Amino acid sequence: MIALYKKGECRVAVVEEARRWQEAGMITAEQAAAVAERYRPELARENLFIRILLAVFTTVGVVALVALPAVMLKVEETGFTMLCLIFAPLCARVADHELIAVRRLYRCGAEEALLLLAVGMLGLAVAIPAHDWGHGAERLAWLTAHGIVLAGAILLTVRYGYALAAFGAMLTLAGIPFHLADILHWQQPHLPRLVLLLLLSAVAIWAQLRLVGRDSLPRGYLWSLETVRLAAWAGIYLDVNLFAHRLLWREWLGWTPVESLFPWSDHFCALLTAILPVAALAMGIGRRDRALLWFGVVSAILSILTLKYYVHLGHLAEELTAVGLSVAGLAFGLLRWLRAGSKRCRGAFTAEPLLEPRLYGLDAEALAAIQPLAPEARVPQAEGFHPGGGTFGGGGASGGY
Amino acid sequence: MQEALNDLESSEILSREQAALLRRIYGRELFSVHWELRLLLYGGILILTTGLSLLVAKHFATIGHLTLLAVITMACAACFAYCLRHGGGFSPDRLAPLDAAYDYVLLLGCLLLGTLQGYLELRYQLLAQYWNWWLLASALIYLLCAHYFDNRLVLSLALSTLGAWLGVKTSQLGTGFWDGALRDNALFFGAMVVAAGATQTRLGWKRHFLPVHLHLGVNALLAALLAGIGSRAAGSAYLAGLLLTGSGSALYALRECSFAFLLYAVLYCYVGITIYVLDHGHWSGEGIILYFLVSAAMLLTTLVALHRRFRSAE
Numbered sequence: 132m133i134a135l136y137k138k139g140e141c142r143v144a145v146v147e148e149a150r151r152w153q154e155a156g157m158i159t160a161e162q163a164a165a166v167a168e169r170y171r172p173e174l175a176r177e178n179l180f181i182r183i184l185l186a187v188f189t190t191v192g193v194v195a196l197v198a199l200p201a202v203m204l205k206v207e208e209t210g211f212t213m214l215c216l217i218f219a220p221l222c223a224r225v226a227d228h229e230l231i232a233v234r235r236l237y238r239c240g241a242e243e244a245l246l247l248l249a250v251g252m253l254g255l256a257v258a259i260p261a262h263d264w265g266h267g268a269e270r271l272a273w274l275t276a277h278g279i280v281l282a283g284a285i286l287l288t289v290r291y292g293y294a295l296a297a298f299g300a301m302l303t304l305a306g307i308p309f310h311l312a313d314i315l316h317w318q319q320p321h322l323p324r325l326v327l328l329l330l331l332s333a334v335a336i337w338a339q340l341r342l343v344g345r346d347s348l349p350r351g352y353l354w355s356l357e358t359v360r361l362a363a364w365a366g367i368y369l370d371v372n373l374f375a376h377r378l379l380w381r382e383w384l385g386w387t388p389v390e391s392l393f394p395w396s397d398h399f400c401a402l403l404t405a406i407l408p409v410a411a412l413a414m415g416i417g418r419r420d421r422a423l424l425w426f427g428v429v430s431a432i433l434s435i436l437t438l439k440y441y442v443h444l445g446h447l448a449e450e451l452t453a454v455g456l457s458v459a460g461l462a463f464g465l466l467r468w469l470r471a472g473s474k475r476c477r478g479a480f481t482a483e484p485l486l487e488p489r490l491y492g493l494d495a496e497a498l499a500a501i502q503p504l505a506p507e508a509r510v511p512q513a514e515g516f517h518p519g520g521g522t523f524g525g526g527g528a529s530g531g532y
Numbered sequence: 533m534q535e536a537l538n539d540l541e542s543s544e545i546l547s548r549e550q551a552a553l554l555r556r557i558y559g560r561e562l563f564s565v566h567w568e569l570r571l572l573l574y575g576g577i578l579i580l581t582t583g584l585s586l587l588v589a590k591h592f593a594t595i596g597h598l599t600l601l602a603v604i605t606m607a608c609a610a611c612f613a614y615c616l617r618h619g620g621g622f623s624p625d626r627l628a629p630l631d632a633a634y635d636y637v638l639l640l641g642c643l644l645l646g647t648l649q650g651y652l653e654l655r656y657q658l659l660a661q662y663w664n665w666w667l668l669a670s671a672l673i674y675l676l677c678a679h680y681f682d683n684r685l686v687l688s689l690a691l692s693t694l695g696a697w698l699g700v701k702t703s704q705l706g707t708g709f710w711d712g713a714l715r716d717n718a719l720f721f722g723a724m725v726v727a728a729g730a731t732q733t734r735l736g737w738k739r740h741f742l743p744v745h746l747h748l749g750v751n752a753l754l755a756a757l758l759a760g761i762g763s764r765a766a767g768s769a770y771l772a773g774l775l776l777t778g779s780g781s782a783l784y785a786l787r788e789c790s791f792a793f794l795l796y797a798v799l800y801c802y803v804g805i806t807i808y809v810l811d812h813g814h815w816s817g818e819g820i821i822l823y824f825l826v827s828a829a830m831l832l833t834t835l836v837a838l839h840r841r842f843r844s845a846e
Binding site: 141202482 | 533572586795799
């Protein structure tokens with residue numbers, strides 16, 4: 132990661148965390164202001180919504196800027212490649228030098244959009260002219276473009292710690308087995324899915340191993356690694372669970388699915404659909420890993436809803452009612468159990484809201500749009516939060532707490 | 533983070549207790565599963581109500597109508613009884629939330645009420661072709677619950693149900709009137725939701741409900757106005773309305789530093805202006821590209837100016 136970000140991110144993280152402490156009522160507004168003053172970041176940051184607008188209109192502007200000479204000069208494939216080759220380094224230069232090094236922008240939307248556009252244009256520069264070179268060459272060129280986009284996304288992640296680029300890299304990586312299958316004419320229709328499963332498993336293990344030393348990682352890398360790990364888990368889950376689509380399509384469209392790669396594929400996928408959420412939940416609880424816990428909860432609910440396509444008990448209404456009752460009852464029971472513990476904790480776990488969830492830069496205002504999770508503003512407590520001590524008046528706590 | 537906590541403690545910005553608590557949180561010695569359990573409760577209740585609805589549809593002929601009716605009514609009544617017993621009663625101000633379970637028991641009660649109404653209509657056809665009035669009744673009951681039990685989750689359910697009632701009512705008009713009437717109803721709905729939120733805030737009644745009203749109302753208003761720009765007869769009027777509403781939304785965003793409303797205003801107005809401009813002129817390919825280039829440059833300049841203003845304010 133560039134030195135400017137590596138150094139500046141620590142200060143940004145402390146100031147942002149201080150806001151969360153203030154929202155949770157752990158420190159006063161004066162204390163939060165003192166933290167912000169002491170850790171005043173050198174990097175220029177932007178509100179999430181203005182960041183989105185800056186990214187959108189930078190993209191519109193750059194696309195128009197490239198398209199204007201292309202239309203005026205009536206360029207064709209080679210000309211378009213030339214334009215992309217001129218504008219891609221230009222975009223990267225403006226973002227890296229003018230916006231990041233000189234103006235010290237940190238995740239402001241414009242520089243992120245420019246860098247992503249630079250990578251996209253490099254990929255297009257290789258793929259577009261291949262249109263006239265024949266079928267085989269065209270396929271090879273698109274595969275090269277695929278590789279360039281993957282390499283570019285990895286480069287952006289490593290150099291700037293962009294979690295969005297890490298997600299883009301994972302999407303591109305997930306597309307490679309299908310692209311290879313198209314080019315190499317793999318005869319087995321389900322082979323790409325198997326390759327994808329192995330590829331994503333390897334990436335998930337790698338990310339998990341890197342995250343062991345998470346406390347020493349810069350925040351950008353930490354978020355990128357968490358993105359990579361979650362994307363890999365989600366990819367594996369979708370890969371095995373979407374296998375149910377074969378059965379879904381058969382039911383809805385009267386479509387006859389292609390035979391499985393192995394006779395035990397269906398059962399294996401069904402088993403993994405059930406095991407993955409349980410494994411994520413177990414790892415999340417064991418390692419106190421919030422990202423895995425969220426993945427576990429969401430995938431468990433999805434598994435319950437899609438169970439019908441694997442296990443044909445023939446009583447969907449009864450199954451859903453029973454499962455709904457069990458899930459709600461389990462959550463309700465866990466809430467009660469945790470609250471009944473000593474100091475409202477069981478081991479390290481508590482059901483009290485300590486800090487509002489931080490979803491990679493989404494602030495409380497953005498979360499308010501997700502109504503079930505809308506955070507309640509809490510009254511700052513000058514003396515801080517004392518578990519079990521009786522001074523916490525925050526959201527979710529009863530008066531006696 | 534541990535280094536920063538040490539530094540903040542030694543510089544006496546944080547007290548010893550505060551630093552110790554934060555160290556425990558960041559060291560994962562104290563780990564909150566509050567949001568995960570909320571998510572699990574929410575998912576469980578959605579699955580349960582889906583299952584119950586399917587159960588009613590599947591078995592209402594075999595179980596016996598009265599049995600089903602009694603079970604759903606009792607479950608619904610139990611939920612509301614729990615909330616009435618544990619809730620703090622009505623207050624025009626924000627009530628301290630009891631616990632996550634309380635919120636979701638109320639949500640379950642409201643959803644069961646919807647199932648009960650659906651069942652009554654399916655079985656007895658009490659309102660026959662006027663069945664959409666059930667939606668209005670649900671919306672009003674949900675509104676009442678949201679205000680009495682001080683629950684934003686049920687408020688958003690109430691407002692969405694109200695919107696659904698207007699939509700269903702319009703769809704029954706027939707194909708000839710559908711488009712325009714739906715737009716008008718959306719305009720009316722958006723304006724009503726925003727006005728209700730503003731009035732409540734002015735009266736000092738449930739001020740914390742304002743964001744829910746504004747997010748839903750402003751989006752409904754802007755979307756309805758945007759949808760009208762394509763119409764030949766009143767396109768200009770809709771554009772003027774869109775710009776006016778967008779300006780209001782942007783001003784509110786800047787005044788309250790609530791930039792989601794700036795995002796809504798800029799995106800909806802930009803799309804609206806673009807549709808109008810491209811629709812009402814004879815543009816060459818170069819002209820269209822030039823339009824996008826100039827408009828993007830203008831907006832970027834404005835956003836950078838905004839960035840400077842609010843960075844200095846920060």
